[in-house]
Amino acid sequence: MSAAKSKGGATDVSLLWAMRSGDESAMVKLYDRYSSIVYAVALRVLGDTGAAEDVLQEVFMQLWRNPGVFDSSRGNLGAWLGVISRNRAIDSLRRRRPETDVADVVISVEPDMAGEAERARAMEKVRGALGSMPAAQRSALEMAYFEGLTHTEIADKTGEPLGTIKTRIRSGLQALRKAF
């Protein structure tokens, strides 16, 4: 796992440790570092600033109450928070009870998300990859990701066969990965 560290800042791990001892300033630093990812994803999914703020609040409060839920074996904190935020938002959107046990999610991702510069670079790459994807592929991916539709629902919506949808989603994700 790359040591996520923004220029002149403490590592994510050290901030989490500080939070364990009740250090509120460590919480604030992590919030400032990652709140935009969490918020942006939630907003994209929910399309509502109030709801997105609620997700933002929930995600960080959960981290504050239990900093131990994330340890370094889970990948990098920024990516993890992004996934948690998306899942929470989807659950809220679909009025589902939380399906994934947060503690079980393990992420393996290349770019270091803590630093502003790295994040901006990664953002560029992702947007580029999405842009060069076939429209159907991108749309299937986005429906699954930002709308939380199951492949069955996407198939129904697009009128495409189930197998095609599955493949599109899988190759879409692969294409993203290749961009890095």
Place this chain on the structure above:
Amino acid sequence: MSPHEQFVDDLALLALGALQGDERVALEKHLEGCAACRRELAQLHGDMALLALSTAGPTPPRRARERLLKAVAQEPRIGTAARRSWWALVPWFAAAAFVFLAAFFWRQSERLAQRVAALQTESLEQRAQLERAREVVLTLTSTDALRVTLVAAQTPPQPQGKVIYVRDRSSLIFLASNMPALPAQKAYELWLIPTTGAPIPAGVFRPDAHGSATVIEPRLPPRVEAKTFAITVEPEQGSSAPTTPIVMMGAGV
């Protein structure tokens, strides 16, 4: 090892939370035993995180930050972990302290034991010395002792006295033999004649039936320089100064 082909699509869906029902159960079961597929799942989660990045743009409103900070302040962790960790250390410190104290006291007791042993040895030696000294005294003062004065052949025995005096210890031993018997209520008195000053009483004695007598360690002023010694006849309780002429005198001193 690459992930199983038949599961690859489902893995992507699982990562998206879009896999349901039997397919999901089957895949989760498979994952329990397949590291390669688990790795692929982690990668897919990562890909999803990248998708999250694509949304970046709007920063959360200021009010959201304040709301969070307020909530955090209302739920202070009060460094429970920190306190716990400090308190958790207390038994370790106590244990360490006990170990040190135990080691310290053990060493002390070792030293004490050695000291006691040394004292015991010393005491035994002293007791032996004391025994020897007592033996000497008993022999010198014993009424059962056989006292023999040796003289050159054909010479009748004469009254004889021998003083052994150690000035530094104010220690005196006197042995007499062949002393003439005395009338009742009379005794011989030994005098230390100092180099300067009056004669000093050095013990009162009456000879036994054989004419022998001993004086052992009389009380003497400290470290008196003795010129000689003398004997006079005094009342049986002794005198502080000679009241009769000297009957025996130290010779050749």
